[in-house]
Amino acid sequence: MTNEIHRLGQQVVSGILSRRDFLGRAAALGLSAPFANSLLSNAARAAQPVKGGTLKAGLQGGAATDTLDTAHFSTSVDITFGRAWGEQLVQIDPKGGLQPALAEEWGSSKDAKVWTFKIRKGVHFHDGKEMTPADVLATMERHSDKNSKSGALGIMQGIDKIAVDGQNVVFTLKDPNADLPFLMDDYHLIIQPNGGKDNPAAGIGTGPYKVTTNEPGVRLGGEKFAGYWRDDRGFADQVEVIVINDATARMSALQSGQVHIVNFVQPKLVDLIKRVPGMTIRNVSGRGHYVFVARCKTAPFDNNDLRLALKFAIDRDEMLDKVLRGYGTVGNDFPINAAYPLFTEVEQRKYDPDKAKFHYKKSGHDGPVLLRTSDVAFPGAVDAAQLFQQSAAKAGIQLEIKREPGDGYWSEVWQKQPFCASYWGGRPTQDQMYSVGYYSKADWNESQFVNDKFDKMLFQARAELDPEKRKKIYADMGTIVNQEGGTIVPMFNQFIDATGAKVEGWIDDPNYELSGYYALSRCWIAG
């Protein structure tokens, strides 16, 4: 309970929770108002950032093949360190709203086709040069170049023209997009001097820390940049990322105080770690989810009744309980949950062997259904497949499990085989999530989902600036995917990180793990 109170207190201090809400929850936990008030003032005092020291994170997801070139960012290590040395135009806050960063303000033409970002003045790169709209333009050019290998290329494709106009950068789109500013938060789009065209891996940005050490797959380090423009980030004198891919080594490094922050805590270890004094589990529900993907254009999954039968044959509650130990929420066969600002409920599908039997019979398919899975598809994917097999057997559906090797799973099985396990980290907006994974022509349309009505609605919502109308369109799109899609979404996982005794300033951020990848610049070491 003390952990819970402590956390709520921190939330009040960081403005996520109101004072009144805090007192209400404290009362619910059995605390008297005066006591709760004194706790709150303690929290406020503890929340005064402490400057100095070296903040170290021990992270999973780095290799000797990593680079500082933002175009190739893909692992937690690259991205977390990237957000310590670089910044984008905007930042998505923990509530899903947009905050200014290198752009002070932005706005669009009425048809959401022309977007203007006003670039902040007086911000300097680590090499001393002042950041200008020309640098922003060059950065966007580098990532939207057709021949670029940038991970942001996909989201930049809708942009027709980019131009500098005084202190502004103006984007002209091919089609209207009400969500364009959200795309600018993408971790590839760190603004670099001349867009990083001269030396993509130089690691020069405008962030709170200057890169001092770059040993790919081993250690990355930065020291506080004296000329940093804001004072609510970057409290430690030094930050360091140590790559620790072994889960046990990561936990022991945290326990022995060699690192202050770790990521990827396995759900089965959470209860053990909670017992260790001084350690705090930082779990937050995000948009990430685990899926079983049937390819809608490949037999036998080209039959919607078979897909429905499988959807009714999965026991989501049991899977959440046993695979995620409750650290997540049940999914409902579409990729959106309450963490999205414009989310609306679709009636929750429940485990129903009778309905599964009915649709299975109607599909005319008989004989076993082959499901491919692997340890790398998501943590616990093999166990999850076995649970699925058992629940399906009760509905008379014979599910055959094939365990594939992790090496080559993403190149040989995923998007090639008709039915396999996979995962998504989610996206900041529904538009992005559907655009990358469900739009009929999307590169990662893993379920071969083709629905003209759905595509049309996607563009319609993108062009719609009225949130209520968009909400309605997204609700209908969710229903279509739920009813006809090839993706079974049994559960949304939580990001589970952990911090050591003295780490303060953590903000639960549902956007990504590690406090939205901002842990290094948001946290400080107390006393």
Next chain:
Amino acid sequence: MSSSIAKLGAQRIALGIMLLLAVSVLIFAGTQILPGDVAQAILGQSATPESLANLREQLGLNQPAYVRYFHWLGGVLTGDLGTSMTSGQGISSAIKGRLWNTLFLAFWAATVAVPLAIILGLIAVRYRNGWVDKLISGLALASTSFPEFFIGYVLVYFFAVKWQIFPGISTVYDGMPFLERMQAIAMPVTALTLVVLAHMMRMTRAAILNVMQSAYVETAELKGLSAFAVIRRHAFPNAIAPIINVVMLNLAYLIVGVVVVEVIFVYPGMGQYLVDHVTKRDVPVVQAVGLIFAAVYISLNIIADIAAIVANPRLRHPK
């Protein structure tokens, strides 16, 4: 006498070089058999026929295999190991630091493990079949029988988490003070020592015991030498060749076989480097590392051979 040693030594070295060449052919051929080529691996899913052709041209993949082999070999001989596919950086410079780290770790592990193993072996022979012998053999066997990761985790649990004597992760970097570096590698050195100790210790014991059966040892005993003096002056020098052999085998293991220990202790050595690149199918790096490992293995074996020739005059005069 010394000329025959030099001659035999030169023969062994020549043989070693030929073997290394043969290995290089095998490594090169092995990576050619893999489906797809480097160009396809670089371009991945986005490969179009034209871009593949361009990249092949650029990488010289259009030339016949034997031309490419000699090109590669020529590069290796001049210290150019090629370019990593994933990072686009020269492999030689990236490997240098890693190789140095691995050698550093292996050196200290050997410095602890070899004398310890030989001394324990000698003690075991002195008190053979007594409780001391049984205790030493039993403990050594136990430590070898546990898998490396288990030993590693047990060490971490006690020395890093519980008592906090040594750091649990051994990230070393350039310019790290020597004492700090030694502290950082304390645990991997301990783990490696425990892993290789028993093999060397038991081999020492067996080799000396073998010699102890000889008539001259009996003579030495009969003339009244103490048990340790017999072992030291008469048995050990005659058992040295097999001992060197097993020591060299274990040294080779300390360099090429420590992947698991490096992963557990987060030590930036060759093993970790190889694993990262195998996962990404970075063939040039895998080739380079394979060749370096083969060279290490072959040179240590040559050293063992030559040491055996020096230690045993009979080997210098083949019948």
